[in-house]
């Protein structure tokens with residue numbers, strides 16, 4: 001039985017309609033919601049928290065219909081980007097205020113001291129919010145929300161005002177705290193890395209509709225549209241035409257799709273027809289380099305020779321831009337650059353596993 005069930009939700013705010021939103025979340029699971037600005041992410045969270053009247057649909061928390069309960073009765077905690085702390089209260093007072101306000105909740109099983117330790121804010125307890133950094137303020141806000149002991153949590157881009165390093169640290173801590181306390185959460189973000197790091201489930205919303213939702217690993221390589229592929233950070237997307245479809249097992253097809261002069265060999269669970277116009281989607285980390293001597297082309301391998309156009313370092317990774325009959329971006333490590341002597345202008349063999357090429361209907 002699911003912990004949270006959102007069923008056919010429709011909410012109208014001005015001219016905006018959030019429509020037909022359905023998903024389920026188990027206890028302790030996190031769902032991340034990704035979507036462009038104005039797609040309805042905040043309205044979705046606000047609707048679950050109880051700030052909007054539902055036009056259609058139901059929300060169940062622990063099997064109880066909470067669709068018309070007022071905000072304070074839902075026992076749902078939320079934390080937003082500009083989560084305000086009380087400025088004239090110390091960190092300790094801010095945190096304990098929430099503990100006191102929420103004593104009405106049935107089971108107080110959260111120990112404020114444990115939360116304070118988990119968030120490493122012991123040394124900040126006597127300070128006022130104005131004397132805290134952005135990251136510290138978010139830690140305190142999180143502590144305050146956690147000690148209120150909600151049944152579940154809603155996060156609306158809580159890290160977006162923080163610098164990359166602080167954001168990464170806090171994100172890892174948040175994940176370990178939520179998992180430690182077995183708390184379910186919905187976490188809204190623009191950032192696909194954040195979405196795939198935090199979410200057991202990932203949902204993509206566009207123009208008020210949940211356009212795809214599923215387990216993180218399934219969504220990662222199997223976007224159902226160009227919009228989703230682009231939004232979840234798939235960098236290699238190009239058109240192709242299906243040349244051959246062969247059933248190789250009850251649930252698997254071997255497909256050849258042609259882009260310019262290149263025939264891509266693909267294993268797909270979905271059936272397509274010859275001459276279908278499609279898009280191929282390949283994650284940049286799923287392409288590997290081969291040495292001259294390595295591997296000869298055979299029926300089930302994609303080996304292509306392309307020219308290195310540019311090499312860009314990103315943190316510990318390198319992004320290699322390749323050109324030729326297809327433009328590809330490859331993410332790799334320094335070791336691989338050394339091993340394959342990758343330089344701008346060099347012609348290099350790349351390999352793409354047929355299982356890692358995903359076909360999207362055009």
Ligand SMILES: Nc1ncnc2c1ncn2[C@@H]1O[C@H](COP(=O)(O)OP(=O)(O)OP(=O)(O)O)[C@@H](O)[C@H]1O
Nearest residue numbers: 013014015016035036037038039040041042043044
């Ligand atoms: N009170 C309101 N009255 C009328 N329209 C609203 C209201 N609140 C939000 N909207 C509109 O609803 C749409 C969805 O807003 P929402 O805040 O949910 O988007 P979002 O996906 O959270 O965007 P962002 O990433 O920019 O925060 C937007 O077009 C917004 O302008």
